[in-house]
Amino acid sequence: MAHPTQLGFQDAASPVMEELLHFHDHALMIVFLISTLVLYIIVAMVSTKLTNKYILDSQEIEIVWTVLPAVILILIALPSLRILYLMDEINDPHLTIKAMGHQWYWSYEYTDYESLGFDSYMIPTQDLTPGQFRLLETDHRMVVPMESPIRVLVSAEDVLHSWAVPALGVKMDAVPGRLNQTAFIASRPGVFYGQCSEICGANHSFMPIVVEAVPLEHFENWSTLMLEDA
Structure with a gap:
């Protein structure tokens, strides 16, 4: 049963809800790491006095910021699809x-x-x-x-x-x-x-x-x- 000061979900009462709670924690950790990295980059850019005016492009940086988001999306999508199929399974209901x-x-x-x-x-x-x-x-x-x-x-x-x-x-x-x-x-x-x-x-x-x-x-x-x- 939910209460007024509750921050998380209700206690799971079914196997599917337990999987959903695990997925929530998994996705929340990824979001936390992304937010921490972005905040660090912003603070570093604002606080540093060192600049390089001659970098027009960088193949390495473009590869990183293309591949890394794709990997992160895969890490989120795979367990999500697993739970989606699990929720649709109806085997021999009593x-x-x-x-x-x-x-x-x-x-x-x-x-x-x-x-x-x-x-x-x-x-x-x-x-x-x-x-x-x-x-x-x-x-x-x-x-x-x-x-x-x-x-x-x-x-x-x-x-x-x-x-x-x-x-x-x-x-x-x-x-x-x-x-x-x-x-x-x-x-x-x-x-x-x-x-x-x-x-x-x-x-x-x-x-x-x-x-x-x-x-x-x-x-x-x-x-x-x-x-x-x-």
Whole structure:
């Protein structure tokens, strides 16, 4: 869960998010080294009194400032492409959930069950209980088994939405008339919060996403109770 003074990302709750955190640190270190080098060159040029008015061109310098940026871009691009393909992999999902965006709530349908589905609305501030988070809690959570591949089919009923849960490293556009898919594996139990990440109207800020990862036996008990209440 993010907090007001947080400087970095949330703790990773999925293997993909762990890879994204490593890539962020990798790219940030490269940017830091480049910034340090450029700052040093600027300070050296401003502070030095030595100049050479007769250097019109330099083949060596041109080679360096052409090859070096190319190498740096390759060092950034290769791990980025690896993560991109990793995020698109969906191998033998144990559970498929259809998430539909509406103005302004989410509806979930567990397609492996005949009649397991519900709407998920934000809990108004005046109805919150102590310990609940303002603008993030919902009346129904999307419950999933931990350490299991979960496929999420994402679409929208009316306008563009985006289903995003930062701790799981998931963000997928919900487009009316189009069915997009993403996948994740919750590597630890917990409650993970997200929000619609596409401006979708006046109440865009009031359609949160809550994913609860639980052990498999707890998920089976929850699904049984939900089916009995349906």
